[in-house]
Amino acid sequence: MRKTIIIFVFALLLGLMSACPSAFALEATTAPAEAAAAKSNGNGNGHKLTAQQEQDTLDFLQRTGSDQYKKLVDLRQVNPQTYQSTIRAWYVWMDSIRRFPPTIQQAFIRQQEANTRLYRLVASLRIAAGDDRKKELTVDIRKTVGDMFDAQAQVREHRINELEDQLRQLRAANEKAKTSRDQIIEENVKAVIKSATQPADAPLAMPKFLPASQPAE
Structure with missing residues (x-):
């Protein structure tokens, strides 16, 4: 019975991820190139990075093997102003994926670079002359889309593993709470009654049945 419930829960999660991918999207999917464009349109915060940042x-x-490293180093010499907005966008994006293990960080890098490459290939395809050139670009586009798929699949797999871990933790916390039901209820009753001694505009001590570190109920 328990195994059936677990299978149902994950089927539901995967169904939701397919139907509403934005609800499960990872924050790090914002592309640095898009962030730099937003800055150039006046939407960025304009703060210059520290030398350490x-x-x-x-x-x-450089550590993740991104081809953006050399491009940024070259850009710093050629166009310092554009370099500053671009490096700032990369910093914000990098900071958003720090929590992930190195292999997943690299997957994000590959995804971003494939995104950039795809834009360039499509731009080239628009002005391509001759069937041979168009076929060549189509091959490159197919490979790039494949790279994007593989990178996103790796990130999705990591996210699924995280959800599985969260589910295990939540189930363990719930089982532990059930064994201490009377004690937990009594502690919450005392907290609620104590609220009655506080000013009327003070927040009510709402009952909490699981540790704060567990997923919200």
Whole structure:
């Protein structure tokens, strides 16, 4: 019975992820190139990175094998102003994926670079002359889309594993709470009654049945 319930829960989660991918999207999917464009349109915060933040970003890109590292180093010499907005966008994006293990960080990098590559290929296809050139670009586009799929699949697999861990933790916490039902209820009753001694505009001590570190009920 329990196994059936687990299978049902994950089937439901996967169904929701397919129907509403934005609800399960990882924050790090915002592309640095898009962030830099937003900055150029006046939507960025305009803060210059510290020397340490700038170096951390370059080190990260170099460590993960991103081809953006050399491009940024070259851009710093050619166009310092554009370099500053671009490195800042990369820093914000990098900071959003720090919590992930290195292999998943690399998957995010591959996904971002494939996104950028795809835009360039489509732009080239629009002005391509001759069937041979169009076929060549189509091959490159197919490979790039495949790279995007593989990178996103790796990130999704990691997210599924995280959800499985959260579900296990929640189930364990729930089982533990059930064994201490009377004690937990009594502690919450005392907290609620204590609220009655506070000013009327003070927040009510709402009952909490699981530790704060567990997923919200």
